[in-house]
Amino acid sequence: MKTTDDLTNYHLDSLLIHGKTNSENWDYSHHLVPPVSASATFKLDSVERGAQGFVEFAHNENPDSQVHRPIYIYERLGEPNKNILEENLAIAESGEMALSFSTGMAAISGILCTLASSGDEIIHHHTLYGCTYSLLVNWLPRFGIKTKGAGFYDIEGLKASITPKTRILYFESPVNPTLELIDIEAIAGVIREENIKRGDGRKLFMVVDNTFATPVCQQPLTLGADFVVHSLTKNIGGFGTDMGGAVIGKKFIYDLLLLYRKDFGNTLSTHSAWTHLVYGLPTLNLRVRQQERTALLIAEFLASHTAVEFVNYPGLPSFPGYALAKKQMKDPSGHFAPGTMIYFVLKGNSPEDKKEKGKIMMNFLATNAYTVTLAVSLGNIKTLVEHPGSMTHAAIPAEEQVKNGMEPGGIRLSIGLEFHSDIIADLRASLEKI
Numbered sequence: 001m002k003t004t005d006d007l008t009n010y011h012l013d014s015l016l017i018h019g020k021t022n023s024e025n026w027d028y029s030h031h032l033v034p035p036v037s038a039s040a041t042f043k044l045d046s047v048e049r050g051a052q053g054f055v056e057f058a059h060n061e062n063p064d065s066q067v068h069r070p071i072y073i074y075e076r077l078g079e080p081n082k083n084i085l086e087e088n089l090a091i092a093e094s095g096e097m098a099l100s101f102s103t104g105m106a107a108i109s110g111i112l113c114t115l116a117s118s119g120d121e122i123i124h125h126h127t128l129y130g131c132t133y134s135l136l137v138n139w140l141p142r143f144g145i146k147t148k149g150a151g152f153y154d155i156e157g158l159k160a161s162i163t164p165k166t167r168i169l170y171f172e173s174p175v176n177p178t179l180e181l182i183d184i185e186a187i188a189g190v191i192r193e194e195n196i197k198r199g200d201g202r203k204l205f206m207v208v209d210n211t212f213a214t215p216v217c218q219q220p221l222t223l224g225a226d227f228v229v230h231s232l233t234k235n236i237g238g239f240g241t242d243m244g245g246a247v248i249g250k251k252f253i254y255d256l257l258l259l260y261r262k263d264f265g266n267t268l269s270t271h272s273a274w275t276h277l278v279y280g281l282p283t284l285n286l287r288v289r290q291q292e293r294t295a296l297l298i299a300e301f302l303a304s305h306t307a308v309e310f311v312n313y314p315g316l317p318s319f320p321g322y323a324l325a326k327k328q329m330k331d332p333s334g335h336f337a338p339g340t341m342i343y344f345v346l347k348g349n350s351p352e353d354k355k356e357k358g359k360i361m362m363n364f365l366a367t368n369a370y371t372v373t374l375a376v377s378l379g380n381i382k383t384l385v386e387h388p389g390s391m392t393h394a395a396i397p398a399e400e401q402v403k404n405g406m407e408p409g410g411i412r413l414s415i416g417l418e419f420h421s422d423i424i425a426d427l428r429a430s431l432e433k434i
């Protein structure tokens, strides 16, 4: 049944391939694949139509503006490939709206700077992707937005740290790189309680970075989050060819976010939008499910190896957050979905010794492995290994890393689509060298 009104009967696998079937965002109808739009500016049929486009831009709250096709003016304001990608991203995360950005960091800075203003405060989980940490600690305070870290697993401690100025609770789950989990429903409870005391203009919001889990392993909006952010560069893009970011969630911020993106200018390139739309999203569930099956086998292999001290993988029953993982990480069919990321530490006499052994292992892999590549980024079809302490999380001071559960020797593995025993063979060979 072809209907754009009721998509609720379809599985996410089908929705991510077909989207809305016919989008108001572009009137092509005889292409199997959306064409690539490559026009930085658009023809305006009359001065009146141009003026109408400017009046309507970022006025989506006005219901009249949605009854006809958008008037395209200039690529930074909006263009068909990005708009269709955004429709499908909203479907993927069960959000009211989605807006794309040039990178994950552009999406994160976008939602934080539209929800919070000078004088407001953001509380974030203490361990975060390094650039997000740097944005919160080094940049936002320069514009009068106060930020402070807290342990989000400690619900009572978190409640105590909220003040009337707090506007946003920000975290990742699973946390990059430790894979520690935060209970999204419990945080939603804290926010609900706090918002009873507040007026409408002063609500507290939850923003969750869902990059590690992806929408096919976890749906934060349905668990009570207000906004989800993504680095499309990772598992949603999947093939490692294009960067991108997205904010998905409640509609009330959409117009302000559009204006922010227009004026700060961090627009996703049209070609990257097309890539994520045509290759990334439609294959997301298929890739993640296969990577996840392999990840469990790799995690079991590492956990049973005598050189390994511990392995954090949400799918291992020995994982400290296993019960929470089973509660909140689910695939589109409702099955347990622990994801594709692994964090582990080697045995050693001291933290420095563990770090040194990890370095030997990773250098061996960099030179000798066929299936495991030493590189930052994650969620790629190729298996990637890296040392967060000195790479992706180098922006967090070493003492802070250790205080908040990052081991100096911690190693992050992102599992790809290679055959599982080939990955295990490469890892086994590298573990023999330490």
Ligand SMILES: *Cc1c(COP(=O)(O)O)cnc(C)c1O
Residues within 6 Å of the ligand: 103, 104, 105, 106, 129, 131, 132, 172, 176, 209, 211, 212, 230, 231, 232, 233, 234, 243, 244, 245, 377, 378
């Ligand atoms: C990579 C990453 C980001 C930043 O995304 P970019 O696309 O590199 O800007 C944000 N959050 C997490 C969890 C990431 O892994």
